[in-house]
Structures are given as structure tokens and as C-alpha cells.
Amino acid sequence: MFKIYNTLTSRKEVFKPLNRSLVRMYVCGPTVYDKTHIGHAKAYVAFDVLRRYLEFKGYNVLKVVNITDIDDKIIRKSIELKVDYREIADKYCKDFMEACEKLNIKRAHIYPKATEHIEEIINIIKELIEKGYAYESDGNVYFDVKKFKDYGKLSKINVEQVKPQDEGVGKRNPQDFALWKKAKPMEPYWDSPWGPGRPGWHIECSAMSSKYLGKQFDIHGGGEDLIFPHHENEIAQSEACFNKTPWVKYWIHVGLLMMGKDKMSKSYGNIITVEEITSKYSPMKVRFYLISGHYRSQMVFQEENLEATGAAYERILNTISTLKSISTIDVKVKDSSLKRIMNIGRIRRRFLEALDDDLNTPKAIAELHSLTNFANDEIIPNEDYPAARIALKVYEDAYRILGVFKEVFEEEEVREDKKLYELVNLLVTVRQIHRSRREWEVADLIARGLRSLGIELSDQKDKTIWWFKST
Amino acid sequence: MFKIYNTLTSRKEVFKPLNRSLVRMYVCGPTVYDKTHIGHAKAYVAFDVLRRYLEFKGYNVLKVVNITDIDDKIIRKSIELKVDYREIADKYCKDFMEACEKLNIKRAHIYPKATEHIEEIINIIKELIEKGYAYESDGNVYFDVKKFKDYGKLSKINVEQVKPQDEGVGKRNPQDFALWKKAKPMEPYWDSPWGPGRPGWHIECSAMSSKYLGKQFDIHGGGEDLIFPHHENEIAQSEACFNKTPWVKYWIHVGLLMMGKDKMSKSYGNIITVEEITSKYSPMKVRFYLISGHYRSQMVFQEENLEATGAAYERILNTISTLKSISTIDVKVKDSSLKRIMNIGRIRRRFLEALDDDLNTPKAIAELHSLTNFANDEIIPNEDYPAARIALKVYEDAYRILGVFKEVFEEEEVREDKKLYELVNLLVTVRQIHRSRREWEVADLIARGLRSLGIELSDQKDKTIWWFKST
Numbered sequence: 044m045f046k047i048y049n050t051l052t053s054r055k056e057v058f059k060p061l062n063r064s065l066v067r068m069y070v071c072g073p074t075v076y077d078k079t080h081i082g083h084a085k086a087y088v089a090f091d092v093l094r095r096y097l098e099f100k101g102y103n104v105l106k107v108v109n110i111t112d113i114d115d116k117i118i119r120k121s122i123e124l125k126v127d128y129r130e131i132a133d134k135y136c137k138d139f140m141e142a143c144e145k146l147n148i149k150r151a152h153i154y155p156k157a158t159e160h161i162e163e164i165i166n167i168i169k170e171l172i173e174k175g176y177a178y179e180s181d182g183n184v185y186f187d188v189k190k191f192k193d194y195g196k197l198s199k200i201n202v203e204q205v206k207p208q209d210e211g212v213g214k215r216n217p218q219d220f221a222l223w224k225k226a227k228p229m230e231p232y233w234d235s236p237w238g239p240g241r242p243g244w245h246i247e248c249s250a251m252s253s254k255y256l257g258k259q260f261d262i263h264g265g266g267e268d269l270i271f272p273h274h275e276n277e278i279a280q281s282e283a284c285f286n287k288t289p290w291v292k293y294w295i296h297v298g299l300l301m302m303g304k305d306k307m308s309k310s311y312g313n314i315i316t317v318e319e320i321t322s323k324y325s326p327m328k329v330r331f332y333l334i335s336g337h338y339r340s341q342m343v344f345q346e347e348n349l350e351a352t353g354a355a356y357e358r359i360l361n362t363i364s365t366l367k368s369i370s371t372i373d374v375k376v377k378d379s380s381l382k383r384i385m386n387i388g389r390i391r392r393r394f395l396e397a398l399d400d401d402l403n404t405p406k407a408i409a410e411l412h413s414l415t416n417f418a419n420d421e422i423i424p425n426e427d428y429p430a431a432r433i434a435l436k437v438y439e440d441a442y443r444i445l446g447v448f449k450e451v452f453e454e455e456e457v458r459e460d461k462k463l464y465e466l467v468n469l470l471v472t473v474r475q476i477h478r479s480r481r482e483w484e485v486a487d488l489i490a491r492g493l494r495s496l497g498i499e500l501s502d503q504k505d506k507t508i509w510w511f512k513s514t
Numbered sequence: 515m516f517k518i519y520n521t522l523t524s525r526k527e528v529f530k531p532l533n534r535s536l537v538r539m540y541v542c543g544p545t546v547y548d549k550t551h552i553g554h555a556k557a558y559v560a561f562d563v564l565r566r567y568l569e570f571k572g573y574n575v576l577k578v579v580n581i582t583d584i585d586d587k588i589i590r591k592s593i594e595l596k597v598d599y600r601e602i603a604d605k606y607c608k609d610f611m612e613a614c615e616k617l618n619i620k621r622a623h624i625y626p627k628a629t630e631h632i633e634e635i636i637n638i639i640k641e642l643i644e645k646g647y648a649y650e651s652d653g654n655v656y657f658d659v660k661k662f663k664d665y666g667k668l669s670k671i672n673v674e675q676v677k678p679q680d681e682g683v684g685k686r687n688p689q690d691f692a693l694w695k696k697a698k699p700m701e702p703y704w705d706s707p708w709g710p711g712r713p714g715w716h717i718e719c720s721a722m723s724s725k726y727l728g729k730q731f732d733i734h735g736g737g738e739d740l741i742f743p744h745h746e747n748e749i750a751q752s753e754a755c756f757n758k759t760p761w762v763k764y765w766i767h768v769g770l771l772m773m774g775k776d777k778m779s780k781s782y783g784n785i786i787t788v789e790e791i792t793s794k795y796s797p798m799k800v801r802f803y804l805i806s807g808h809y810r811s812q813m814v815f816q817e818e819n820l821e822a823t824g825a826a827y828e829r830i831l832n833t834i835s836t837l838k839s840i841s842t843i844d845v846k847v848k849d850s851s852l853k854r855i856m857n858i859g860r861i862r863r864r865f866l867e868a869l870d871d872d873l874n875t876p877k878a879i880a881e882l883h884s885l886t887n888f889a890n891d892e893i894i895p896n897e898d899y900p901a902a903r904i905a906l907k908v909y910e911d912a913y914r915i916l917g918v919f920k921e922v923f924e925e926e927e928v929r930e931d932k933k934l935y936e937l938v939n940l941l942v943t944v945r946q947i948h949r950s951r952r953e954w955e956v957a958d959l960i961a962r963g964l965r966s967l968g969i970e971l972s973d974q975k976d977k978t979i980w981w982f983k984s985t
């Protein structure tokens with residue numbers, strides 16, 4: 044039984060989707076005005092683990108991640124750099140996609156963009172005005188928080204204590220937030236019943252999630268800094284509009300990545316981009332580091348910790364490789380390996396139980412370290428190949444759920460692919476012909492081509508040996 | 515909740531393993547004296563689907579398949595051909611392994627051989643004699659079926675009605691079966707407390723299963739022709755020896771493959787080998803055909819049916835390929851695809867419910883055909899890429915569980931592998947240099963090498979195009 048902590052109810056709950064046939068999941072994606080940093084990555088990796096675990100448990104998952112491609116910060120940057128805001132948005136959207144791919148985050152099913160859903164956004168705002176929850180004021184539209192009686196139920200905030208949200212004139216209450224913002228001079232705008240303008244930040248999530256996931260769905264998540272005001276406002280406008288309570292069954296929030304006492308954030312000037320960190324450490328190690336703490340906890344970034352986690356990761360990789368070579372043995376089993384296999388089964392059970400308990404990845408990873416110790420103490424010295432095969436399956440489950448160990452499970456297909464080997468052998472043979480004829484040009488062409496594919500050559504006296512460069 | 519039909523209790527039961535950490539499964543493997551035929555394959559594929567489904571459901575599975583490498587038939591053939599019995603056994607053991615690999619049957623964790631477990635076999639026979647269940651008679655040892663009160667509980671046979679088992683002199687009851695057979699002249703033999711001889715057929719399964727799976731385990735299976743006497747005798751000797759009742763929790767039996775009214779069997783001279791059939795039809799189509807009926811049903815082999823199933827299979831493959839190309843689209847979704855996605859979810863649920871119901875593969879496959887119809891009517895014409903992505907995941911689940919569609923899910927990794935493409939391009943470039951220099955020898959060497967890897971070349975006026983030959 045999978046339990047997950049629900050911010051809305053402030054407790055761990057047994058996960059049970061609204062509909063047996065589909066788990067619908069919406070994750071607040073990036074505002075694309077700068078490079079993706081590892082603070083973002085911590086959250087996206089956490090939701091990827093959640094999705095993978097649900098799929099592992101047999102659920103059919105539909106995941107939507109929105110791209111906020113119009114926003115004050117994007118506009119500010121486009122004015123600064125004197126380029127169209129779309130150029131900024133496209134560039135950093137691409138950067139986000141690349142960062143996700145590097146970190147082995149499975150592609151969401153849909154990445155809707157705010158600017159492609161203006162019509163849907165306007166329709167919801169119209170409905171909110173009709174129902175009396177929103178009002179227009181001088182080309183802006185605001186949500187009247189006092190009309191929505193449940194305001195504060197997610198963040199447990201009393202509406203009277205809320206500091207004024209958004210700038211903006213003509214508000215009924217200082218706490219009201221903008222659904223539609225009147226265009227300022229030079230700003231990009233769209234036509235609307237309230238004149239030219241653009242959507243506020245919060246409304247896009249209600250518009251796009253309802254379009255793709257329906258008016259009620261299972262999981263909505265983001266970083267914990269989104270609980271208030273973003274998600275609180277989303278609930279207000281969505282429940283007011285759709286008449287579904289709760290609009291979202293499970294609200295999941297990820298603890299922030301901290302640099303000392305501050306959150307990692309562009310505005311604090313303390314960010315480390317995914318690009319930077321993965322040029323120094325392999326993306327898999329970075330991912331492993333990011334899930335080494337519990338997703339709900341804040342994590343204080345420290346490079347020493349990343350290094351230490353990376354070393355532990357490498358030990359696991361080496362163990363997996365050794366187990367693989369042992370697993371190909373196929374002789375009579377010397378002693379019964381059933382006890383060892385049972386022990387591996389217990390470790391695997393504890394691994395899954397940790398994940399069932401609100402995705403406790405640090406506990407799950409501790410179990411993987413136990414398995415690694417056991418493999419090195421018991422399985423490998425005894426060349427116990429049935430136990431090695433069972434242990435490999437556990438690591439493979441971990442690969443599927445946690446998205447780590449890609450090096451040893453994905454590359455296997457590449458490295459063990461006979462065709463690939465044969466093609467390289469053929470090229471090396473042809474190159475040998477050229478070398479023997481002293482035709483260096485073609486020989487070098489082949490060598491360069493192979494090197495560019497990560498294949499290293501070493502010319503010996505009468506033959507050439509080759510290998511895949513380790514990365 | 516997965517339900518499986520248990521021959522022992524004659525009803526479908528909810529599957530619950532004896533130990534939460536491991537599902538232990540023993541399948542009676544081949545007597546290696548001839549080529550593996552598709553009658554065998556039907557059973558092995560069925561148990562592979564069972565294993566895959568248990569793994570899909572999150573169970574940790576340990577699978578043991580024994581190899582009977584000493585037996586009357588093997589000895590007879592070795593005398594006929596005047597070769598050592600081991601040569602016969604090795605040859606057909608290899609054939610069995612190859613047939614399994616072709617049909618995408620996952621390797622078992624252990625393939626124990628009878629001749630490598632003579633010591634374990636002798637120990638069990640000794641214990642049975644000590645406990646009074648077995649007796650020696652002139653160098654043979656027999657199991658006294660009348661001493662085991664539950665004899666007949668699996669096959670529902672009354673011991674009095676049993677026809678005499680085995681030849682053999684000095685039996686107390688004609689129904690008694692041999693545990694140890696005294697060596698006849700010219701036969702291979704092992705020393706034992708009862709003189710030179712070899713094990714009877716049934717005892718190896720008790721010896722090897724207990725060694726690798728313990729004295730009580732979850733699943734034991736084989737073709738339905740093994741229920742009596744083989745599995746009945748196994749139960750008698752194991753429960754008598756290990757004092758565990760039931761020795762095995764779930765007894766699973768697969769319906770036979772029939773040629774008209776006879777079972778496909780070497781002794782009827784009506785076999786079609788896996789090698790033969792897969793030279794005519796792709797192994798994946800053969801596998802798909804073999805699971806097109808319910809595993810417990812007998813299936814009358816008809817080539818027209820195989821052809822028709824193959825055509826339906828191809829339609830699914832084509833649909834998957836089209837869905838793949840649609841799934842790479844990434845623009846604004848035109849209309850909401852949620853309804854379609856929900857529909858796919860319902861099909862997937864019914865697909866899994868069919869499998870939960872005693873592995874009802876024909877029903878599950880019917881759901882895949884529904885999905886294929888739906889994809890062609892609704893998803894593909896509308897280029898609904900989120901729906902395409904969700905549908906592909908269903909086919910991928912089917913690939914993992916049923917072990918079919920390997921062409922489109924495994925080859926993806928090979929075909930889409932950039933390295934592979936780049937290597938072929940490099941070879942084609944180098945070959946182009948040789949062609950322009952009219953050095954036909956090296957050019958042909960490369961062409962031959964590529965063709966042997968299934969890569970076809972076509973020389974155009976000034977360039978060479980290449981493609982993967984479809985299989």
C-alpha cells in the first residue's frame with residue numbers, strides 16, 4: 044500500500060486514484076527566463092520518481108508539466124536584451140528539456156505552454172466573473188479572495204494575515220490576485236473582453252490542467268515555495284469555477300534546495316545550473332545525490348556531500364558490473380544459494396516498503412547499500428550466480444523506479460549489441476588494410492570517426508585493439 | 515488480485531506466495547533426446563508469461579527449470595547412434611536453450627541437470643527407505659505407493675485403478691514406481707548404496723527443487739500430461755520425505771498442443787520443431803499464436819490459424835510503429851485527448867483484469883485488438899500525440915508481460931541508436947572512397963560485412979543508400 048503525504052490534509056494517505064483507469068498528475072513546470080538550476084532539478088527528479096513508482100506499481104499515469112512562457116521576468120529579460128520575449132522563452136524551454144533529459148527524467152505526456160492557451164484562460168476568467176468570484180477593474184481582472192470561503196485551506200493561512208498580492212490598482216481587497224493583467228506599454232499582449240493584456244501567473248494552471256486532465260484530478264505538485272500563493276490561488280479559482288471539491292485529491296510538495304540559509308534561486312544569485320554541475324559530475328551521480336534526501340525535506344547543497352554520494356554510487360555500479368559477469372556463469376550450483384536469495388528478497392521488500400512509505404528514497408537507497416555490501420561479502424566471493432541474477436533484478440527495479448544506474452542497464456544494450464561490435468570490427472579491419480598499405484589518410488578518417496563515437500583505438504604491432512571510452 | 519487455477523484444489527485461487535520476499539517456481543523442463551517442438555514451446559511460453567506477469571506485479575521470482583539429461587530415451591538414442599549419452603544430451607540441451615531464446619522466453623535462474631545431482635538424489639532415496647516409504651529390490655529401489663495415504667490427490671486417481679508403472683521386478687505393488695534403476699549392461703551408471711544404477715525419472719525433481727527452492731515452495735508446473743504419473747509421484751516422494759503438506763502450493767498445468775486428435779509428440783511422429791516453424795514464421799508470430807488460446811486449453815495446431823494470427827499480429831506492429839511516429843509530435847494539442855486517454859485506460863484495465871483471471875491471454879489479446887482498432891479509428895487520424903504516448907505504454911506493458919512485440923520495442927534501441935547509424939555511415943563513406951578509386955576488393959569486403967549484419971546497400975549514381983533489412 045503506497046502512502047503519500049498530502050499537503051492539503053497534512054498527513055500521509057493511502058494513494059487511491061479518482062479513476063481506476065488513470066492517474067492524472069500535474070506538475071508546475073518552469074518559468075522559462077533562465078537556465079534550469081539544480082534547485083529546480085531536485086523537484087523535477089522527485090516527481091519523476093513518483094511517476095516511475097506509480098508506473099512500477101502498475102498504474103497508468105498521465106503527466107502534464109506546464110511551461111510558463113509569458114511572465115514579468117521573461118518580459119523584463121526580453122526588454123533588457125532587446126529581443127522578442129519568445130526568443131527568451133524558447134531558449135530556456137530548450138534548456139529545461141535538455142536538463143530533464145540529462146537527468147533521466149521521463150518525458151511528460153504533455154508540456155502545454157501558457158501562450159498557446161490564452162483562449163482557454165480567457166474562458167475561465169469569464170466564468171469566474173459571471174459567477175461573481177472575479178471582477179474587472181480598469182483592464183485588469185482580479186480574483187476576490189473573500190468570496191471563496193475555503194481560501195487558505197492548503198497553506199493554512201488566514202486570509203486577513205495575507206500580505207497584499209500583486210501590485211495593481213482598483214482591488215477590492217489587498218489580498219486579491221490578478222487573473223488578467225492589463226498590458227503596459229511595450230509589453231506583449233493578447234486581446235480580451237477586458238482589453239489588451241496577458242494572463243496572471245496562477246490562472247494558466249487551472250486552464251491547462253482542466254483541459255488535459257479534466258476538472259478534477261489526482262496529483263498536483265511543485266516546490267514547497269509554490270504552496271502559497273500559487274497553489275492556494277489555483278485552488279480558489281479552480282474550485283470556484285469547476286464546482287469540484289477537492290479539485291485535486293493529493294497535493295505534493297518538494298522541499299527546497301538550500302545554499303546555506305537561502306533557497307537556491309536566481310534572485311539570490313546563488314544558483315548552480317544543471318549544465319554546470321553535470322559538466323563536473325555525471326548526470327546520474329547528480330540525480331542520485333538529489334534523491335539521497337527525502338523529497339519533502341530541504342537539502343543544503345554541499346559539494347562534499349555530492350562527492351561522497353558519488354563515490355558510494357560508483358561502488359554500486361562496480362558491484363552491478365561484477366554481478367553481471369558472475370551471472371553468466373552456468374554450472375552446477377556449489378552450495379544452495381536459497382538462503383542468500385531469500386536474504387536478497389528481504390532487502391528488496393524493505394526497499395519497496397521504504398518507497399511505499401511516502402517515497403522514502405534515503406531509506407530505499409540505504410537498502411541498496413545493504414544489498415551492495417551483501418553482494419560483495421557473500422554473492423561475489425562465492426560466485427553464486429543464481430543469487431547474482433536475483434540481485435541484478437533488484438538493481439534493475441531500482442533503475443526503473445529511481446532512474447539511476449542507467450550506465451549499467453541502458454549501456455548494456457548498446458555495449459552488448461552484437462551489431463555494434465561487428466561494425467567496429469569491420470571498420471578496424473578496413474583501417475588495418477589501409478595501414479598496411481600506408482594509406483594514412485583513410486586510416487585517420489576511420490580513427491577520427493570512431494573516436495568521435497567514444498571508441499578508442501590502440502595500434503599494436505600487428506593489430507589494433509579498441510574499447511569504449513568510459514565516461 | 516491475481517487468480518490462478520490450481521490443479522491440486524481444482525479451482526481458481528488468489529495467488530499468495532508462501533513467503534512475501536520470493537515466489538519460488540519450478541517448471542519441468544525437457545528430456546533432452548530430440549529437438550524442441552512447438553508442443554513443448556506452448557508450455558514453456560505459458561510459464562514464461564506467468565513469470566513475466568508475476569514480475570510485472572512486483573513479485574520477486576526465482577525460476578528453476580530442470581534438464582533431464584539421463585533417461586531411457588536418451589540411452590536408446592545413444593546406443594542407436596553409437597555415441598556417448600552426454601553427446602546426445604548436450605546437443606538437445608543446446609537446441610532447447612536456442613528455442614527458448616528465439617521465442618523470447620526469459621532465462622530461468624537455474625537449469626539444474628539430473629546427472630549433476632546424483633548425490634542429492636541418492637540422499638533422498640536413502641531417507642525414503644529409512645522412513646519406510648521405499649524399498650530396495652535386487653538393485654532397484656521402488657516407492658511403495660500404498661504407504662503414502664494421499665496418493666492420487668493431484669490427479670484424483672484411485673491407487674487401485676492405476677495401471678502398473680515402470681517395468682521392473684520385485685515390486686510390492688504393481689503401481690509402485692522406480693526411484694533407482696539398476697544398471698543394465700552397456701548403460702551409463704552411478705555407484706549407489708544399492709549398486710550401480712541411475713535415478714528414476716521422478717526423483718530428480720524432488721531432489722533439485724528442494725535444493726534450489728527449499729522443501730516447500732509456491733509453483734510447480736508442466737504440461738497436463740505430467741499430472742499423472744510424474745507429478746503425482748513427485749508429491750508422494752516429496753511429502754513423504756520432507757514432511758511438508760502441501761509440498762507445493764500451486765500446481766499449474768498447460769493444455770497440450772494437438773495434431774488433430776493426437777498430442778504433438780515424438781512418439782506419434784507428428785512433431786513440428788521450433789526450428790522448422792521459425793524458419794517459416796517469425797518467432798514472435800509463433801509466440802503470439804501459442805498464447806492466442808488459454809494456457810489451460812488444448813490447442814489444435816492449424817497452420818491457417820497461425821497465418822491468420824500472424825496477420826493480426828502484423829497489424830498491431832504497424833499500428834505501434836505509426837503511434838511511435840505520432841508520439842514525437844509536440845505541438846499544442848488540438849482538442850482535448852482526455853476522453854481518448856480515459857478510454858485507453860479502460861482498455862488497459864480490462865487487459866490486466868483478463869490476466870488477473872487465470873492468465874486469460876486470449877481475452878487480453880482481444881483487448882489489444884480493441885486498442886489497435888481504437889488507435890486506427892481515433893488516435894492516428896487525429897494525430898493525438900498524448901493519447902498515442904499512453905497507448906504505446908499499454909503496448910509496452912504487453913511487451914513486458916506477454917513477451918511479444920519485441921520487434922518494435924527492442925529494436926528501437928538498436929535502430930535508433932545513434933552510434934550504430936554513425937558507424938554504418940562511416941563504413942559507407944569509407945567504401946565510397948574505395949569505389950571512387952575502383953578498389954573493388956575492399957568495397958566488397960565492407961558490403962559483405964554490412965549485409966551479414968542485415969544492412970542492405972544500394973549504390974546510386976554518386977552515393978550509396980542503406981537500410982536495415984526487415985526480417
